[in-house]
Amino acid sequence: MRSVPTTWPVGSRKAVTPTIFDAHDHQFDAPTVIRTKRDGGVLSDAAIDWVIDAYTNGRIADSQMSALLMAIFLRGMTGHEIARWTAAMVASGERMDFTDLRRDGKPLALVDKHSTGGVGDKITIPLVPVVMACGGAVPQAAGRGLGHTGGTLDKLEAIPGFTAEISKDQIRQQLCDMGAAIFAAGELAPADRKIYALRDVTGTTESLPLIASSVMSKKIAEGARALVLDTKVGSGAFLKTEAESRELAETMVALGTEHGLITRALLTDMNRPLGRTVGNAVEVQESLDVLAGGGPPDVVELTLALAAEMLDAAGLDGRDPAQTLRDGSAMDCFRRLVTAQGGDLSQPLPVGAHTETITAPRNGTMGDIDAMAVGLTVWRLGAGRAAPGERVQAGAGLRIHRRPGEPVAAGEVLFTLYTDTPERFTGAIAEMDGAWSVGDTAPDIGPLIIDRIAGGREEQS
Ligand code: URA
Numbered sequence: 001m002r003s004v005p006t007t008w009p010v011g012s013r014k015a016v017t018p019t020i021f022d023a024h025d026h027q028f029d030a031p032t033v034i035r036t037k038r039d040g041g042v043l044s045d046a047a048i049d050w051v052i053d054a055y056t057n058g059r060i061a062d063s064q065m066s067a068l069l070m071a072i073f074l075r076g077m078t079g080h081e082i083a084r085w086t087a088a089m090v091a092s093g094e095r096m097d098f099t100d101l102r103r104d105g106k107p108l109a110l111v112d113k114h115s116t117g118g119v120g121d122k123i124t125i126p127l128v129p130v131v132m133a134c135g136g137a138v139p140q141a142a143g144r145g146l147g148h149t150g151g152t153l154d155k156l157e158a159i160p161g162f163t164a165e166i167s168k169d170q171i172r173q174q175l176c177d178m179g180a181a182i183f184a185a186g187e188l189a190p191a192d193r194k195i196y197a198l199r200d201v202t203g204t205t206e207s208l209p210l211i212a213s214s215v216m217s218k219k220i221a222e223g224a225r226a227l228v229l230d231t232k233v234g235s236g237a238f239l240k241t242e243a244e245s246r247e248l249a250e251t252m253v254a255l256g257t258e259h260g261l262i263t264r265a266l267l268t269d270m271n272r273p274l275g276r277t278v279g280n281a282v283e284v285q286e287s288l289d290v291l292a293g294g295g296p297p298d299v300v301e302l303t304l305a306l307a308a309e310m311l312d313a314a315g316l317d318g319r320d321p322a323q324t325l326r327d328g329s330a331m332d333c334f335r336r337l338v339t340a341q342g343g344d345l346s347q348p349l350p351v352g353a354h355t356e357t358i359t360a361p362r363n364g365t366m367g368d369i370d371a372m373a374v375g376l377t378v379w380r381l382g383a384g385r386a387a388p389g390e391r392v393q394a395g396a397g398l399r400i401h402r403r404p405g406e407p408v409a410a411g412e413v414l415f416t417l418y419t420d421t422p423e424r425f426t427g428a429i430a431e432m433d434g435a436w437s438v439g440d441t442a443p444d445i446g447p448l449i450i451d452r453i454a455g456g457r458e459e460q461s
Helices: 030-038 045-056 062-075 079-091 124-133 152-156 168-177 190-200 208-221 242-258 281-291 297-313 321-326 329-340 371-383 422-431 456-460
Strands: 111-115 138-142 180-184 226-233 262-269 277-279 354-359 364-366 397-400 413-419 449-454
Touching: 030 045, 030 062, 045 079, 045 190, 062 190, 062 208, 079 190, 079 208, 079 242, 111 124, 111 138, 111 208, 111 297, 124 138, 124 152, 124 180, 124 281, 124 297, 124 321, 124 329, 138 152, 138 168, 138 208, 152 180, 152 281, 168 180, 168 329, 180 329, 190 208, 208 242, 226 242, 226 297, 242 262, 242 449, 262 297, 277 281, 277 371, 281 297, 281 329, 281 397, 297 321, 297 449, 321 329, 354 422, 371 397, 371 413, 371 422, 413 422
Parallel strands: 111 226, 138 180, 226 262
Antiparallel strands: 262 449, 277 397, 354 413, 397 413
16 A cells, blocks of 8 residues: 655655654643744654644634744645644544445445645536436535635535535435535534635645645545545646646545545646636536536536546446436436525526626637636635635636637637626736737647546555
């Protein structure tokens, strides 16, 4: 079995001097832990356990945790530190167990997916009902927007009435009755909830140890038996290069495997936004298009690739995921799920009260569109947060009218921007400067699915 590498700091930009901070016999204190990491040291297991517990329970201030997160961002962590930090985050809350649940007398095929964060990444919304329709059971602890990336919960809450704050009993009931529940992590890995919110506003999101531990602590605690990770690569991903993203995927697969989960990862391209919409309600609408058998080809391709991985990892080989989009069974599952969680799909989805457009300067072919710039544009329009706990705008977003490689006529609308607060347009439109072009030839675009990484026994076969 592959284990998390221990020799070199993971995600570090500088080499680590291996001074061990291990205060077995005396009291831990936050300044010493911060200085140890700031100076390139390695935190002991006991120090990590103490920090996570003390922060979760309010004995370390946000300012101190922010400093430690920045030190981790700059110095990285060894594989052993990441494994211990993740385990401490799992132990900070409860761990759900659904192994006693049965459907038709059989144990549930408990399987989930998580993305490392992208732009226009609405895949969870069509994917969960596809897997439900194929007989899977998805306990999905979903997240909110982080940095320039959107969050599944912020998107789903754009559906009038939808709530992700559901009880454990309701999660169990939904898993048995319909095969999925999408919920806020709640008491699962509460350390992650606090650290995630702090990272979002302290410039410490783009860190391999912090992403790996954040994703895996929630996923280990949520009670799935199998997990597929969509690890993003490119400008719109937190880690830009393929080498960094591969290391992240391998680290997460190793963490999952060590905690008994069948864990796999796909490396997928995030240089340009997925689909034609980025934001909250606009992405729900596009997901409904996919569930109705249409939608952008890249969103459909990734949904089906992840569904195939999930079904295989869960040992389900009966149904063709593509058929569930064609015959409407995935749409039926989505409607049941949304209704069970209070949502009303008969109500119109919100749309930002104000719009602006960006038009083509000339005839030609749409060039590439930079995912990072689009993510920041949509964040500036109000779809994401600049302060912890801020409300996001359900109707904020951006529509891409011409995808890379499509023909363009001078003066036609290429992008529409939506917000409820029009004073945001100036900053948002400025983010789009230089993020797209119209040229004479189609851009060279690589494959959407770059590679697949499997863990444990699968790796050796
Ligand atoms: N998703 C998470 O849950 N955490 C991260 O840090 C990034 C993506």
